[in-house]
Amino acid sequence: MSTPDVDVDVNQNQNQNKNVKAEDILCPLAEYEECDFSKLLEKPRLLNIDRQRSLDERSLSELSIGISPRHATRAIDPNSSRFFEQLDSICSPVGRRSGFSTPRSQIGFDPHPMVAEAWEALRRSLVYFRGQPVGTIAALDNTEENLNYDQVFVRDFVPSALAFLMNGEPEIVKNFILKTLRLQSWEKKIDRFQLGEGVMPASFKVLHDPVRNNETLIADFGESAIGRVAPVDSGFWWIILLRAYTKSTGDTSLAELPECQKGMRLILSLCLSEGFDTFPTLLCADGCCMIDRRMGVYGYPIEIQALFFMALRCALLLLKQDDEGKEFIERIVKRLHALSYHMRSYFWLDLKQLNDIYRFKTEEYSHTAVNKFNVMPDSLPEWVFNFMPVYGGYFIGNVSPARMDFRWFCLGNCIAILSSLATPEQSTAIMDLIESRWEELVGEMPLKVCYPAMETHEWRIITGCDPKNTRWSYHNGGSWPVLLWLLTAACVKTGRPQIARRAIEIAEARLLKDHWPEYYDGKLGRYIGKQSRKAQTWSIAGYLVAKMMLEDPSHLGMIAIEEDKQMKPILRRSYSWTL
Numbered sequence: 279m280s281t282p283d284v285d286v287d288v289n290q291n292q293n294q295n296k297n298v299k300a301e302d303i304l305c306p307l308a309e310y311e312e313c314d315f316s317k318l319l320e321k322p323r324l325l326n327i328d329r330q331r332s333l334d335e336r337s338l339s340e341l342s343i344g345i346s347p348r349h350a351t352r353a354i355d356p357n358s359s360r361f362f363e364q365l366d367s368i369c370s371p372v373g374r375r376s377g378f379s380t381p382r383s384q385i386g387f388d389p390h391p392m393v394a395e396a397w398e399a400l401r402r403s404l405v406y407f408r409g410q411p412v413g414t415i416a417a418l419d420n421t422e423e424n425l426n427y428d429q430v431f432v433r434d435f436v437p438s439a440l441a442f443l444m445n446g447e448p449e450i451v452k453n454f455i456l457k458t459l460r461l462q463s464w465e466k467k468i469d470r471f472q473l474g475e476g477v478m479p480a481s482f483k484v485l486h487d488p489v490r491n492n493e494t495l496i497a498d499f500g501e502s503a504i505g506r507v508a509p510v511d512s513g514f515w516w517i518i519l520l521r522a523y524t525k526s527t528g529d530t531s532l533a534e535l536p537e538c539q540k541g542m543r544l545i546l547s548l549c550l551s552e553g554f555d556t557f558p559t560l561l562c563a564d565g566c567c568m569i570d571r572r573m574g575v576y577g578y579p580i581e582i583q584a585l586f587f588m589a590l591r592c593a594l595l596l597l598k599q600d601d602e603g604k605e606f607i608e609r610i611v612k613r614l615h616a617l618s619y620h621m622r623s624y625f626w627l628d629l630k631q632l633n634d635i636y637r638f639k640t641e642e643y644s645h646t647a648v649n650k651f652n653v654m655p656d657s658l659p660e661w662v663f664n665f666m667p668v669y670g671g672y673f674i675g676n677v678s679p680a681r682m683d684f685r686w687f688c689l690g691n692c693i694a695i696l697s698s699l700a701t702p703e704q705s706t707a708i709m710d711l712i713e714s715r716w717e718e719l720v721g722e723m724p725l726k727v728c729y730p731a732m733e734t735h736e737w738r739i740i741t742g743c744d745p746k747n748t749r750w751s752y753h754n755g756g757s758w759p760v761l762l763w764l765l766t767a768a769c770v771k772t773g774r775p776q777i778a779r780r781a782i783e784i785a786e787a788r789l790l791k792d793h794w795p796e797y798y799d800g801k802l803g804r805y806i807g808k809q810s811r812k813a814q815t816w817s818i819a820g821y822l823v824a825k826m827m828l829e830d831p832s833h834l835g836m837i838a839i840e841e842d843k844q845m846k847p848i849l850r851r852s853y854s855w856t857l
């Protein structure tokens with residue numbers, strides 16, 4: 279079954295463009311506005327295996343033929359014909375695979391010796407609750423202080439979950455989804471303040487009581503975390519994981535459970551509630567995502583907005599169209615429409631957009647304002663002029679009144695590609711930028727969490743003199759091997775597997791030898807991080823996921839969503855690389 283083509287109301291579009299002339303000048307991508315998510319309401323919901331498979335078949339086969347000639351010459355390497363055949367042979371439920379505990383190569387690659395070691399290490403990190411595996415510990419490093427690295431973090435478990443799903447072991451993922459769902463229903467308080475019902479924990483831990491011979495769970499919703507910030511990303515990852523599980527196993531019964539439907543609705547009501555917002559993006563506190571301490575990642579950080587978009591799209595596939603679900607579906611569709619327009623227009627930076635901002639007038643008033651957020655051209659940092667390649671672009675870190683954070687963030691940009699928040703052209707541009715800024719972003723260890731680092735005065739003000747986040751360390755421009763899986767998935771989706779292959783090779787030269795560090799330091803990522811944990815589970819799992827995805831690109835389906843037909847831009851203008 280194919281998705282009904284959507285008629286685009288060109289007239290309406292033109293009229294709107296007339297009305298928003300000024301916006302058009304501000305953002306060359308303003309025409310992307312017309313992603314008509316409302317049409318999605320007319321589609322049957324996708325909690326139906328046949329329906330879901332056919333959608334995937336469509337999207338992945340489109341992907342394989344949708345590679346532009348430009349890529350055909352640049353991106354394809356000797357393995358590519360197989361690679362694209364793989365994309366065409368669609369992700370069918372992996373549960374049917376045999377040899378669950380013996381990961382094997384699907385298309386005849388010789389497994390790297392590190393792969394077996396990684397699997398062993400990943401299995402050592404398993405956490406059991408009353409006899410069942412429910413997650414993986416953040417790090418199995420006894421040489422450093424534990425802090426909370428002995429817990430199961432929701433975000434850290436994602437690459438572990440994907441590795442297990444890809445290896446045909448969905449049980450642990452199901453257990454994790456159900457356990458965290460139970461934790462969500464706990465009453466959560468910080469001092470005397472009660473958190474929203476839908477908040478998912480950052481992490482949890484199994485407590486053994488040897489006297490009573492009993493096990494209990496304790497969870498952290500931010501009330502114990504350094505800085506006391508609730509993790510906004512946990513709920514989004516939970517929804518994304520539920521979709522990955524459903525997609526990879528074909529088992530819709532988990533997502534259909536009334537508890538799971540309710541869990542999703544609770545998460546969604548936290549982020550879709552009406553308030554004083556003038557933007558469709560989600561307002562956040564510093565430290566509410568992977569970068570979980572003060573780093574100037576507050577306001578409307580790309581790291582959260584991209585996950586928000588992805589989670590909304592996954593929820594749309596998973597929510598039942600019953601009385602309770604319908605209302606949410608409508609709200610999601612509206613929000614997606616506004617969010618994609620806002621992000622694609624105002625967060626997008628390429629050479630042309632940079633030049634436009636450089637020439638911005640300020641203090642404009644009323645609807646005709648070009649510089650809507652009153653950004654001062656003087657606030658453009660020096661580095662961004664050198665960093666911006668002729669071909670390429672990226673979603674910047676943050677946009678709010680008079681403030682643009684021009685830093686490049688890895689997770690947000692990769693998730694933007696995977697969720698199709700980025701248009702195909704933007705996705706290509708993001709990959710182009712990674713290629714042209716290889717030394718800065720990949721260097722000697724993939725991959726920078728953000729670029730560039732903050733130093734001296736700026737570091738003092740923005741991080742509050744955080745000694746863990748000194749320049750080119752940890753969250754401040756450190757290199758995180760876990761990000762390899764996100765890069766690889768983005769490479770596969772954009773048809774540029776050779777980029778991932780290069781990055782994986784670089785990681786393979788050191789990761790095992792260095793005992794799977796959590797992060798590396800330095801401009802090139804040459805040094806094991808100052809306070810980096812060893813045996814960091816998501817470094818291990820991230821590597822495995824990257825390897826498996828390259829070997830069998832059909833795995834991409836569980837973590838990527840194709841651009842919806844309605845999201846295709848109506849008019850195409852020349853983009854940065856045609857300048």
Ligand code: GLC
Pocket residue numbers: 416417427431433434567568569570
């Ligand atoms: C650090 C990271 C965070 C991660 C946690 C456990 O706090 O900043 O993203 O979830 O360690 O590994």
